[in-house]
Amino acid sequence: MEEVEERDPVSGHLTTGHEWNGIKELDTPVPRGVLMFLIVTHVFALLWWFLMPTWPLGTTYTRGLLGTDQWQTVERNLVEAAAERSAWVKAIETGSFDEIRANEPLMRVVQGTGRQLFGDNCAACHGTDGKGGSNYPDLTDDDWLWAGGPEGIAETMRIGINSPHPESRVAQMPAFGRDDMLDRAQVSSVASYVFSLSNPDYSTARNVEAIAAGREVFMTTCAACHKEDARGDPEVGAPNLTDPYWVYGGDLQTIVSTVHGGRSGHMPTWDERLTAAEIKILALYVDSMSAGNP
Amino acid sequence: MPELFHRKLERTAIGFTLAIIAAASVGGIVEIAPLFTIDETVEEAPDLRLYTPLELAGRNIYVREGCYACHSQMIRTLRDEVERYGPYSLAVESKYDHPMLWGSKRTGPDLARVGGKYSDFWHVAHLTNPRDVVPESNMPAYRFLARATLDTSDLGVHLEAQRAVGVPYTDEMVENASRDAFGQATPDTEPASGVVERYGEATQVSAFDGVTTRVTEMDALVAYLQVLGRLTGAAFENTAASEETPDPQQ
Structure with a gap:
């Protein structure tokens, strides 16, 4: 082995003994800072082995002295x-809707949490x-397909409409046209009648005949759910057809396609x-959206 | 002596390369390999269902369209995530995900538990034009999915590929894959009862895109979205404790 104990005359460092065309490589030591950093991280790693889950042992692993477990941590946080x-969750769970509404500080929580x-x-x-x-129905008007008020809204949220829940509310507007329960003329006339209920201006001399014919069809076919006065029935989720609120649209063309193809909403x-x-919070929040609106 | 060893190693190209590979794989060997033997890695979920052929086709579309680039499918063990999205994700929920689609970026919300949260109708409207239902959304529209007929002819092969990597599809499932895909999107037909028979009562049979005369890519994607987080109830059992409200008096 060749002699490596050779000092560079300029820097004073030892050389490695390697030489390329007369240039010798300095054997500069690793900077102290870097060395310290390496030592500290190694010590940290060593501590970590003991404190945290680290080493695999076949079918299990070392759990660490701190017993850290992300599942338990999140459970604890929750x-x-x-x-x-x-305190307020209990008050909401046990209180009736009227009691909660009378409790002003609680209602502030309901508004904040409800919004989220x-x-x-x-x-x-x-x-x-x-x-x-x-x-999708407007929740800010005071017209409810099913029971309104916080009780009704909470129940609709709980069981849904046409949902997989065993107690689900079920409502379906049959496809009267597509399934051949009404012919084309009947669909068109009953749509005219329904349209005229919320648009009195439509009852002109030109349309009066179609409207009268539509009324006949309505009484025999639609009144079972929508009632004879067409004001609907919240018991079966049949909408009121005399007001200006529409889920699928209240123009004549949309009413025709609703009667023809049916509708089946899903909550x-x-x-x-x-x-x-x-x-309950959401029911109160949604109920408050329509407060004061017709 | 060590100096001599290093000198020798440094001058043997192949030996040195192998030594580098060995050193670089220490991390993987220590961190990844043991997970294959540790019992706790994947939880037990005896009720875990398989993806139906239609759902698997939807999953392929999800991958093809790059949905994972903006949507994650993993609820982390953090309080705010659990409160927003539901129980944190378990490894077993991705047991039959090849490849997994956990993702790491959320431009849109996490989708791990989106199944059943919205109606099929909503998903179709949302995919057709997200702005129609969520005005502030910046998601691209995927309306072409409703026009694209789903290619169901090769679904059996897809099932076989999944089986090759450990998903327990039976021969009968592979054989009936195309038929089952059609059946799941056409309620009240004979193929529909076949898919329920093979994949379990909880299988959602629905006219996902509202049209029962043909099976589109929209059907497949919505079927997949509606099953996310619903293949097993394991995650819900795991966090039952957090659902109870403690008594303030205690």
């Missing part, structure tokens, strides 16, 4: 969060402002996804 909220829950769960269909849209069940208290 329990803590529930404990923080427990609505955004996360309901806004996708009913819109962030609750005004619904084509095919998911929130029974599994939301807690009883959350459903």
